[in-house]
Amino acid sequence: xTSSTLQHTRYVISENLVxxxxxxxxxxxxxxxxxGDAIAPYDPLASNATVALQPPSSAHWFGTDELGRDILSxxxxxxxxxxxxxxVAVFLSFLVGSxxxxxxxxxxxxxxxxxxxxxDTLMAFPLFVLAMGLVAAxxxxxxxxxxxxxxxxxxxxxxxxxxxxLVRREAGFVEAARLTGNSEWRIxxxxxxxxxxxxxxxxxxxxxxxxxxxxxxxxFIGLGVxxxxxxxxxxxxxxxxxxVSGEWWLALFxxxxxxxxxxxxxxxxDGLRDLIDPRMxx
Amino acid sequence: xxHSTGKVIGQRIFGAIPSVIGVVMVTFLLTRALxxxxxxxxxxxxxxxxxxxxxxxTLGLDKTLPEQxxxxxGDLVRGDLGTSLTTGQTVVxxxxxRLPASLELxxxxxxxxxxxxxxxxxxxxxxxxxxxDHSVRLLATAGVSLPTFFTGLxxxxxxxxxxxxxPAPLGRLDILYSAPPQVTGxxxxxxxxxxxxxxxxxAASQLFLPAVTLGLFALAPLARVTRASMLGMLSSDxxxxxxxxxxxxxxxxxxxxxxxxxxxxxxTLGVVFSFLLGANILVEKVFAWxxxxxxxxxxxxxxxxxxxxxxxxxxxxxxxxxxxxxxLLYVVIDPRxxxxx
Numbered sequence: 001x002t003s004s005t006l007q008h009t010r011y012v013i014s015e016n017l018v019x020x021x022x023x024x025x026x027x028x029x030x031x032x033x034x035x036g037d038a039i040a041p042y043d044p045l046a047s048n049a050t051v052a053l054q055p056p057s058s059a060h061w062f063g064t065d066e067l068g069r070d071i072l073s074x075x076x077x078x079x080x081x082x083x084x085x086x087x088v089a090v091f092l093s094f095l096v097g098s099x100x101x102x103x104x105x106x107x108x109x110x111x112x113x114x115x116x117x118x119x120d121t122l123m124a125f126p127l128f129v130l131a132m133g134l135v136a137a138x139x140x141x142x143x144x145x146x147x148x149x150x151x152x153x154x155x156x157x158x159x160x161x162x163x164x165x166l167v168r169r170e171a172g173f174v175e176a177a178r179l180t181g182n183s184e185w186r187i188x189x190x191x192x193x194x195x196x197x198x199x200x201x202x203x204x205x206x207x208x209x210x211x212x213x214x215x216x217x218x219x220f221i222g223l224g225v226x227x228x229x230x231x232x233x234x235x236x237x238x239x240x241x242x243x244v245s246g247e248w249w250l251a252l253f254x255x256x257x258x259x260x261x262x263x264x265x266x267x268x269x270d271g272l273r274d275l276i277d278p279r280m281x282x
Numbered sequence: 283x284x285h286s287t288g289k290v291i292g293q294r295i296f297g298a299i300p301s302v303i304g305v306v307m308v309t310f311l312l313t314r315a316l317x318x319x320x321x322x323x324x325x326x327x328x329x330x331x332x333x334x335x336x337x338x339x340t341l342g343l344d345k346t347l348p349e350q351x352x353x354x355x356g357d358l359v360r361g362d363l364g365t366s367l368t369t370g371q372t373v374v375x376x377x378x379x380r381l382p383a384s385l386e387l388x389x390x391x392x393x394x395x396x397x398x399x400x401x402x403x404x405x406x407x408x409x410x411x412x413x414x415d416h417s418v419r420l421l422a423t424a425g426v427s428l429p430t431f432f433t434g435l436x437x438x439x440x441x442x443x444x445x446x447x448x449p450a451p452l453g454r455l456d457i458l459y460s461a462p463p464q465v466t467g468x469x470x471x472x473x474x475x476x477x478x479x480x481x482x483x484x485a486a487s488q489l490f491l492p493a494v495t496l497g498l499f500a501l502a503p504l505a506r507v508t509r510a511s512m513l514g515m516l517s518s519d520x521x522x523x524x525x526x527x528x529x530x531x532x533x534x535x536x537x538x539x540x541x542x543x544x545x546x547x548x549x550t551l552g553v554v555f556s557f558l559l560g561a562n563i564l565v566e567k568v569f570a571w572x573x574x575x576x577x578x579x580x581x582x583x584x585x586x587x588x589x590x591x592x593x594x595x596x597x598x599x600x601x602x603x604x605x606x607x608x609x610l611l612y613v614v615i616d617p618r619x620x621x622x623x
Binding site: 251258259 | 300301304305307308309312313423424426427428429430431432435436438439442443450451555556559560561563564567568578579582583587590591593594597598601602605
């Protein structure tokens with residue numbers, strides 16, 4: 001980072017306290033994800049019938065569920081699984097999408113046609129429905145939730161990378177790299193792709209929120225994560241039966257944390273966009 | 283012009299065919315070419331070894347993959363999507379009886395979202411950097427961050443349990459009422475056609491919460507695009523000219539800026555539909571709404587595979603048709619789209 005970038009960063013943060021708040025929240029989430037087991041006040045799986053279905057109190061800040069498990073502990077420990085699924089899924093679709101998009105954009109011709117046609121076919125499905133079908137077909141496991149989330153995000157990355165590569169393909173620096181004897185693959189990997197990265201960071205951040213929502217939605221309908229594993233979506237699903245009888249804390253707290261996490265990534269994405277390209281601000 | 287617009291519409295319809303082929307192929311591959319034994323899937327969890335073999339033979343799973351694909355195509359053409367093990371009916375029958383419920387919910391959610399998003403977006407764009415603008419921005423970011431299943435439960439808790447304003451979240455009609463005679467399958471329209479206002483009110487009050495839940499989710503991208511596109515339009519040259527020529531502000535805003543700003547909004551509708559159809563599944567589960575989404579979720583829980591396959595195919599085809607309609611709407615609204623193509 002040059003000093004002007006640093007200055008710009010500082011300016012953006014001071015101008016945009018919301019982004020700074022989102023970043024702080026992000027750090028808390030990362031902390032929970034890494035040290036969740038140590039931070040949680042109780043064992044997230046230990047049931048205790050004597051304290052079942054208790055509203056929030058000083059002993060159990062978020063209350064207890066129908067088996068007397070501490071909801072706060074479960075919410076904290078679940079962070080690792082929820083963020084983990086989203087991070088791995090987004091990384092996979094970023095990796096594969098970048099390779100496909102770079103090839104399609106750089107080579108054009110038949111490789112572009114084949115890749116674009118496959119991506120269009122994925123886009124012909126409502127994405128959550130496709131994810132549901134993939135998990136149902138591949139088998140009901142957490143790994144397959146990750147694959148399904150990665151596949152439905154693939155079109156986004158492939159398309160963005162393809163169009164970004166396409167506009168730079170004939171640029172002067174690419175021509176220069178070619179004339180100095182760089183191979184095609186080296187030009188793509190070392191000269192073209194790094195130019196796409198800043199734009200991709202914005203998409204990754206916005207996409208993380210969506211991936212978390214998506215994975216939680218899948219486990220809400222009973223796919224992937226199985227009870228008694230603590231996970232936000234499944235906790236909301238389990239709490240749903242109690243909400244009509246007034247035990248609101250079972251579903252509210254995991255749902256609220258889920259919402260905060262997604263909100264955090266969306267705000268970070270908006271902030272990053274302002275940082276990278278202020279003109280794109282909407 | 284009329285001739286070329288007609289030609290463009292024809293081209294667009296023709297252009298949707300590859301999507302349909304792709305959708306059919308992916309749905310086929312989802313069941314046949316993936317790890318696991320499809321015969322065991324279709325036979326259900328409680329099937330014996332002989333039953334599985336029998337299903338394998340009836341489904342033609344002992345044949346080669348291309349052969350199976352043509353068999354599958356043949357089944358599709360005959361409208362045969364298999365039989366649901368849980369309901370005992372054919373999947374086509376189940377989907378057809380449940381589809382109107384899903385459509386009514388999705389359309390109501392969409393109408394609510396559009397009715398709120400357009401005024402909000404325009405208000406924000408005409409008063410940039412005011413408190414309205416900032417709250418619309420916040421709302422747009424918060425809206426896409428809301429897990430629909432959570433919003434739905436929260437609304438149920440407040441409006442049903444605490445305030446008692448909304449009816450119990452148990453399907454399309456209270457058990458006191460019976461469904462109106464079927465014309466369109468949409469209870470709101472059918473009850474009006476039957477002239478039964480009480481029934482209309484009963485159906486509307488059941489529909490209200492799930493539709494709001496869906497609408498809130500779809501609201502965000504629409505409001506965001508409306509705002510951005512109106513801002514772009516309002517700062518363009520032809521608006522400045524219109525203002526300088528002394529046209530009344532209302533005419534400039536709605537006659538000139540709004541009409542042009544609608545084009546990106548219509549394009550966004552495609553993404554919004556993808557959101558809506560996906561969120562539909564979750565909302566139907568929360569509100570025990572008897573649509574095809576909750577049908578698929580029930581089938582999923584019972585490892586009943588034929589309904590899931592039928593559901594995915596239906597949703598994907600529905601989405602292809604909706605995208606086509608959006609394309610056509612675009613051609614009709616923007617004459618330039620006809621000339622370019």
